[in-house]
Amino acid sequence: MKYPPVHYHKYLGLDKVLDAQNLKSDEYKKHAHDEMLFIVVHQTYELWFKQILFELASIQDTFKQTQIAETEMGRACARLERVVGIQRMIINQIDVLETMTPLDFLDFRDMLYPASGFQSFQWRLIETKLGLRITDRLSFNQAPFYKALSEEQQKLIHVAMDEDSLFDSIEKWLERTPFLQGENFNFWDTYKKAVNDMFAGDIATVNANTSLNEEDKKKNIDGLQNALKSFDALFDEKAFEKLRQEGQFRLSYKAMHAALLIQLYRDQPILQTPFRIVQALLDIDEIMTTWRYRHALMAMRMLGQKIGTGGSSGHKYLAEATAKHKIFGDFFNLTTFFIPRSQVPPLPKSIADRMSFHY
Amino acid sequence: MKYPPVHYHKYLGLDKVLDAQNLKSDEYKKHAHDEMLFIVVHQTYELWFKQILFELASIQDTFKQTQIAETEMGRACARLERVVGIQRMIINQIDVLETMTPLDFLDFRDMLYPASGFQSFQWRLIETKLGLRITDRLSFNQAPFYKALSEEQQKLIHVAMDEDSLFDSIEKWLERTPFLQGENFNFWDTYKKAVNDMFAGDIATVNANTSLNEEDKKKNIDGLQNALKSFDALFDEKAFEKLRQEGQFRLSYKAMHAALLIQLYRDQPILQTPFRIVQALLDIDEIMTTWRYRHALMAMRMLGQKIGTGGSSGHKYLAEATAKHKIFGDFFNLTTFFIPRSQVPPLPKSIADRMSFHY
């Protein structure tokens, strides 16, 4: 009674939401039953995209700060995980859409030309706000992706492109991680020694193996030395920057180090939530990739080798975009620099203490 | 080029759909982040309800005919199964909604009073069109369920209540099933004999069992005779009608028989699609029941023992409605009249022939 009474129907704006299904096939008096499903699936997708954008904005509000209160971290993490939950759920809508067969689609496909998912402003905004740069994108029909959008939407996309993306904010947050160096402690020297010791041990094991002939020994040792060499990128900033310029990495050297620290010492109280945040970003990237892939398969199923309604060469563009449109790929590659936990050097007590509570 | 060009954004009415999220907590300048999720979840539900109603209408167009072309059956079946697919998918949205914690809900719960799911016109319409009668419904707050709807919606609900529901059409379709009687063939005599033989065999097995004492024998035989007696409802129309008046059955005697025939001889070409249709109706009923149950659990989680926004005593009403609001319960009960396939009498060739193709 503190507020005026509310009715479900009006509160949810159902007069608007449920009045937005206008079948082209009805307009042209060639009713195609499955057009309703086609519309409803896409509308629910767009509603969920709005929700994802809403969550991302609030997450970005946290991460774009130059100093983030620890009290905000649990909430930001829960919202990222909510995004993951939404994505996992809506990917299954493809199964429902595929109950529309290609022949059913043909009944109204021509009427929609050239409308296509390429024109989804919100999807483009999600990609951009997460951190997909225009240079990361597969070009399509010789035109930048935003040309498919209305002028107003193009302006908004450009604003988003000019702002820090979540990737940018996460990178800066990682770069600010303390603990990487301290009084009498340089983590990377310690880690490098652990890596070298591990490989030296492995090489010694090979040399001591009497059942191997010289050729096999050499082959194995070469393999181990190559693996060891791949760690140069971790310990040598110049080597890293060279690879980064070649596109092997996107995160800065410092951010990469912080991300590795979070992974290796995730049990430390102060790193428990950051670890979950990195996991959630990995999940988001992986699900978006899976989504694109399933979309590509569906396009192939619906269109065969015909060209898509948007004029694309169908599933081919989608399949290629799938592989290329990664955002947090560095978190996947980071795994290369892991060593077994039993060989990870323990933290000095002074550092571990600062990572914990004291009450 | 046969049709004017179409843009994705306009085609999907996104200006309307994406402009219908008006947070009460923003209106009252007490922004509650999770209200957006609350709105979007319910809007997507309503979109899917519209889709379900659309499919049900087309299915009813088929079944309300007094003679149904076999060419329509596959399509009607596929659409029923699509409804099942949609329901299975949207039930998982509850997991996403539950990422909103009770404390988050409290931030805006008062602002929505007395809006509640009881006011969902489309949900009520789905129930009514499937065949839930007002007499099947748990009464709530001493008022008929439709009082929660707007006057216009009440009129539409009454129209739906006066029309044949899908249950009614399915019942009539079942009653029209041929094959139940024919030249020199009365299926039910044959089936009754098979049932009697089966039980006589079981009783003989018990009597011959030397490891049982007299008391155990008697107990077992009493059990078998009771089980046999439960078949009276199947073979004796008066016994059936009595039970029907007591609410044990809803379908007519004839429709019940046809449904059993479909189950027992589902491999016959002409019964393959009808069998799937009965399965889909069972699935729909089961998922709606599961939905209500999960809704009840969520209400308990969100509200504890507080009363719901709609004034209901929370999850209690929902839990009770769950058990009561069955529509195709007869298809569940039918199982009672099954006997193992090895003892089901084979169809006479003349009947089997008429159930098959000839090319």
Place this chain on the structure above:
Amino acid sequence: MKYPPVHYHKYLGLDKVLDAQNLKSDEYKKHAHDEMLFIVVHQTYELWFKQILFELASIQDTFKQTQIAETEMGRACARLERVVGIQRMIINQIDVLETMTPLDFLDFRDMLYPASGFQSFQWRLIETKLGLRITDRLSFNQAPFYKALSEEQQKLIHVAMDEDSLFDSIEKWLERTPFLQGENFNFWDTYKKAVNDMFAGDIATVNANTSLNEEDKKKNIDGLQNALKSFDALFDEKAFEKLRQEGQFRLSYKAMHAALLIQLYRDQPILQTPFRIVQALLDIDEIMTTWRYRHALMAMRMLGQKIGTGGSSGHKYLAEATAKHKIFGDFFNLTTFFIPRSQVPPLPKSIADRMSFHY
């Protein structure tokens, strides 16, 4: 090469695992195709139960300690959430099992008598280890639930019944929560004042409402006063203990308070992981309840009104167990004591400081 080479097939013990599908219907030379599905579904369930028990044991290893290192909390939480993930996944196996129709089941059902899910040792162990007490259980056929198990299994169940369950450990962990009282701070006085102020405000609003007549005013104010009275259980230990003896609560007064503190101040760094743990326990309880309910529906679908293979009166027992077999029901009821976050008293700085990091 540090370890002897391993082959996938041998490592996974597939000779054993894939040789354990022995169809009774084959043994009796009456092959029933769907018996394989029936066996495989139950075997995968049991494998997942083993996994759940394995996770629960490691979680219990953490919580049974009288002092828990904060470094263990993230891991324990992740494992609880893994249990939730497993449960959410395997509940969908019911959809697959239901592709076996009742008639298919009849082909081999008699051959399995009296085997039934009541005899699943691992399921009973999960319930017991989570904290379902024998007094919480619906009795069945006048015998305690463990009578359906082998003697060896009964012994193991009794060991589990005598040990602390996860419920017990969680209760003790909650009771040890610091922060509830401190120098110059008694949280519950502060909270009680906030609750009283809130209700006083609400009552004043009603009294000031000129559009209400005296009768409606009285009715509303009575409602508010009843709601306020329900908080007595929170503030008055004797009132709480009385309700606890009546079965309204299971957790101790102190543990209940701690759980409420975690909910209300979940954003504090030190409470972020405990909050997730409580959420996960709620999820586990809710999914187990849903599982039982779906199991009951399936039983009804498979058996109609026949008795279950285990001799139970089918779905009825299951449906009743569903409502009764709650373990962490207090976490659901806790919601009753929430007040909107805007009215929750802020923590004194000295307390908030102790809940945070300092680096």
Place this chain on the structure above:
Amino acid sequence: MKYPPVHYHKYLGLDKVLDAQNLKSDEYKKHAHDEMLFIVVHQTYELWFKQILFELASIQDTFKQTQIAETEMGRACARLERVVGIQRMIINQIDVLETMTPLDFLDFRDMLYPASGFQSFQWRLIETKLGLRITDRLSFNQAPFYKALSEEQQKLIHVAMDEDSLFDSIEKWLERTPFLQGENFNFWDTYKKAVNDMFAGDIATVNANTSLNEEDKKKNIDGLQNALKSFDALFDEKAFEKLRQEGQFRLSYKAMHAALLIQLYRDQPILQTPFRIVQALLDIDEIMTTWRYRHALMAMRMLGQKIGTGGSSGHKYLAEATAKHKIFGDFFNLTTFFIPRSQVPPLPKSIADRMSFHY
């Protein structure tokens, strides 16, 4: 009582099934908690593979017959759809497996070398029995895929390779489809005319379009003529065979025609079940492809750029296999030959009659 009593535990062979989790990390006294999950996930996969093989064998029993009773079709279809249901369910197990992080995997990864999914006999058998030929497979490490299996398993794989696969049986079944030609009816002449008429109409529309300049007209007409030309493969057996030899098609010309007929006239009673069968085969192929893709993503996540335990260059092999290992790709390509239903020629009454029931 007709059969000896059965106990759940013994019936399900749980002594075997639950005794097959032998952690290498325990054997080497370096307990790695997540190894249990790793084992259980793979064991449940193998159990489901056994179930899939069991269903495929029964489906093949139907389709390998040179004359298939229509009474078997509904059952074969239901079993194919069950396979789809199982696949859709188990693909979600990847989400659960991914709760094991790469660092957790490193704890025991070395101990499993060189075990890997490449050594899954049952998975290879599923692929082979569905119809994946050795020539369709991406070669790996210069050795044929079966070299990873035990000698006994290799023999069984070779038996399967020598037998007709489901693809082969489906092809023959399609080739036997009647109705393609008949008294005074040659379907393909009729369809060809419909296709030509449609394109002629489209070209006329372009020519009559006054808003297009000559260049655009030419471009459009060229596009339409190319599209029309792609139908040559459908109408000209030689053109088809040429493309088939180039690997564009795998099905025979005749089977391809039958598959198209089923799609275009799926509403005819006799084609309703065959249509569902083709859909299910499409689904199976699509899900297996999605599965391989998700597996590739998981490998990338777990291993970064390290090589897989099986010695493969990790996710790269998997990603490439994903694109190549299609079995029923023709059913996807078939879509290219669809025309809108409104332009599909109606069946002559004599043909339609033979496709229907007569009772």
